[in-house]
Amino acid sequence: MPGESYVDRVSRVIARTGRGPVTRSRLVEDLRALGVRDGMILLVHSSLSSLGWVVGDSETVVLALEDAVGPAGTLMMPGFSYDAPEPAEWTNPPVPEGWWETIRREWPPFDPSWARTQHVGVIAETFRTQPGTRRSPHPALSFTARGPHAQRLVGSHGLENAAGESSPLARLYELDGWVLLLGVGHDSNTSLHLAETRARWPGREKMASRRARWVRDGRVEEVTLSDFVWHEEQFLELGRDFEAQAGSVAVGAVGLSTSRLMRQKTLVDFGVKWIEARRNHPGDSQSG
Numbered sequence: 001m002p003g004e005s006y007v008d009r010v011s012r013v014i015a016r017t018g019r020g021p022v023t024r025s026r027l028v029e030d031l032r033a034l035g036v037r038d039g040m041i042l043l044v045h046s047s048l049s050s051l052g053w054v055v056g057d058s059e060t061v062v063l064a065l066e067d068a069v070g071p072a073g074t075l076m077m078p079g080f081s082y083d084a085p086e087p088a089e090w091t092n093p094p095v096p097e098g099w100w101e102t103i104r105r106e107w108p109p110f111d112p113s114w115a116r117t118q119h120v121g122v123i124a125e126t127f128r129t130q131p132g133t134r135r136s137p138h139p140a141l142s143f144t145a146r147g148p149h150a151q152r153l154v155g156s157h158g159l160e161n162a163a164g165e166s167s168p169l170a171r172l173y174e175l176d177g178w179v180l181l182l183g184v185g186h187d188s189n190t191s192l193h194l195a196e197t198r199a200r201w202p203g204r205e206k207m208a209s210r211r212a213r214w215v216r217d218g219r220v221e222e223v224t225l226s227d228f229v230w231h232e233e234q235f236l237e238l239g240r241d242f243e244a245q246a247g248s249v250a251v252g253a254v255g256l257s258t259s260r261l262m263r264q265k266t267l268v269d270f271g272v273k274w275i276e277a278r279r280n281h282p283g284d285s286q287s288g
Contacts, residue, residue: 013053022052022255027064030254034180035261038070041149041177043169043191043264044077046123050183051255058126061182074147076154076168076177077124078190079135081115081142086210109213109220110139123182136168139212140225143168149175160226163193170194172264179264183257186239191264193230195271201279205229234278242270 036042044065054060065075085107087100095103108115112135117125127133127144134150136142136157145153145168152175158166169191179191186192209226242262243249250261 013049022054024056024060024064024067027051027054027061027255028067030252030259031064031068034252034254034259035250036065036068036178036180039072040069041074041147041153041172041175042069042076042180043143043172043177044075044123044180044182045184045188045190046077046121046180046182047184047257048122050257052257054255058122061123062127062130069147072148074145074149074153074177075127076143076145076150076172077127078120079112079117079124079128079142079144080120080140081110082118082140104211107213109215111215112137112142113215137214137216138162138167139214139223141167159223161197162225162227163190163230164197167194169264173268177264179260179262179267181260182254183259185236186242186260187232187235189235189239189267191267192232192235192238192271195268195275196230197228198268199272199275199279201276234275238271238274241274242267246270 042065046061048054048058048061051061056063062075066073069075085103087095087103088097117128124144127146128135130146133144133146134154135144136154138157138159141162142157143154153168153171156166157168158164161167163169172191173194179189181189205228207227207229209224211222212225213220213222215221243251243260246266248262248266252259
């Protein structure tokens with residue numbers, strides 16, 4: 001909740017957790033009931049507070065996810081850091097225009113080995129810091145992974161179209177992986193950006209290219225990032241239609257959360273058709 005203190009937030013979570021604290025074994029049991037299985041390649045978007053009061057906090061959640069997919073499974077999470085700042089676009093809050101050039105010049109270069117994640121939750125940040133977790137080399141929209149398929153998923157990541165064919169999302173599609181929305185909604189479902197990248201419609205917009213600096217082979221280099229304009233504002237509606245029409249989303253409780261498990265390929269293929277139908281025929285209420 002906006003303006004809520006740490007103590008108030010924790011107190012609220014404790015009060016919600018009525019039948020005792022959430023444990024690692026309970027999380028594994030709930031994940032299994034939802035459909036998570038040994039050997040899965042699983043992209044996880046998550047909210048710790050949605051799960052209730054967890055014994056061991058985010059570390060326990062990561063361990064439970066590892067238990068659920070087993071040693072043959074691979075976990076992937078967003079590692080977004082937004083280390084390609086464009087202060088002219090900052091509105092919440094804005095910074096003085098006189099600061100812009102200083103921010104662009106002095107912002108530290110992206111180093112995948114230690115740049116912290118932003119806006120993806122404490123579970124994803126905890127996962128990033130674990131020994132053996134790999135991270136894709138994108139200065140703004142990286143992904144992290146650990147497991148037998150980690151290198152295939154995040155070993156490379158193109159600077160053009162961060163959610164497109166050179167992204168970890170496309171590698172997950174090739175590997176027929178799964179998406180787990182752990183207490184979050186489809187507005188956090190980044191695989192829908194892969195669908196956006198693959199869909200075609202008139203008037204599709206490109207973002208203005210931006211410069212970023214990154215650390216590569218121990219040296220700082222300047223690179224150019226380019227991408228499409230995204231429309232996350234439609235993702236909740238797209239997700240509702242996917243669940244209603246495709247009938248292939250498992251919905252259930254993990255801890256106190258309402259969580260969702262789905263095959264990524266089915267989601268992306270549906271999303272491409274849905275987006276093309278809506279944006280080629282914006283007045284049509286049918287998703288196609």
